[in-house]
Amino acid sequence: MGHVNNATYLQYMETVRVELARTLGQVREGFRSGFIIASARCEFKKPIRDERRINVSVWVSRIGVRSWDLDYSIRGLRGVQYAVGRTTQVAYDYKTRSAAKISGKLKRELAKYVEAPVKFRETG
Numbered sequence: 267m268g269h270v271n272n273a274t275y276l277q278y279m280e281t282v283r284v285e286l287a288r289t290l291g292q293v294r295e296g297f298r299s300g301f302i303i304a305s306a307r308c309e310f311k312k313p314i315r316d317e318r319r320i321n322v323s324v325w326v327s328r329i330g331v332r333s334w335d336l337d338y339s340i341r342g343l344r345g346v347q348y349a350v351g352r353t354t355q356v357a358y359d360y361k362t363r364s365a366a367k368i369s370g371k372l373k374r375e376l377a378k379y380v381e382a383p384v385k386f387r388e389t390g
Contacts, residue, residue, distance in 0.1 A: 270314040275349050276306060279338045282324040283353060286336070290375045300372075301355040304333060308351040309386050319343050326376045327383035332357055332365045334376055337384040350384040 287293040292300050314320060321341050328335040338351040359366040368376075 272310065275308050275310065275340060275351070278320070278322045278340055279308065279351050279353065282322045282338065283336055286324050286379070290372065300357060302358045304354040304356045306351070306353045308349055310349050311347050314348050320348065325381040326379040327352065327381065329368070329373055329376050332367055334368065350386065352384060
């Protein structure tokens with residue numbers, strides 16, 4: 267159809283989310299991550315016609331007791347914005363299969379990446 271499929275935008279977001287999680291020590295080889303995704307949102311601005319020329323940024327926009335939000339910006343090399351997004355991660359204990367409180371250590375690490383939240387279009 268001449269442009270990148272919409273599901274690919276979420277894959278771009280996943281790629282940078284996993285890289286951030288590795289940086290924070292949440293993902294290690296052979297181990298499950300300590301979180302699950304509760305929601306994902308992507309607002310499309312312009313179609314991506316050449317996927318070799320994009321830049322995906324991720325930052326923390328909210329830290330709660332059991333969850334945190336990551337916001338994303340997908341841009342072209344000349345600053346054209348293709349999409350913005352947000353995912354909500356929930357700290358998760360796989361043994362009890364339930365949400366867990368975010369550790370103090372993780373909160374401190376997440377705080378290093380806090381920036382202003384993405385502004386989505388008003389709906390309604």
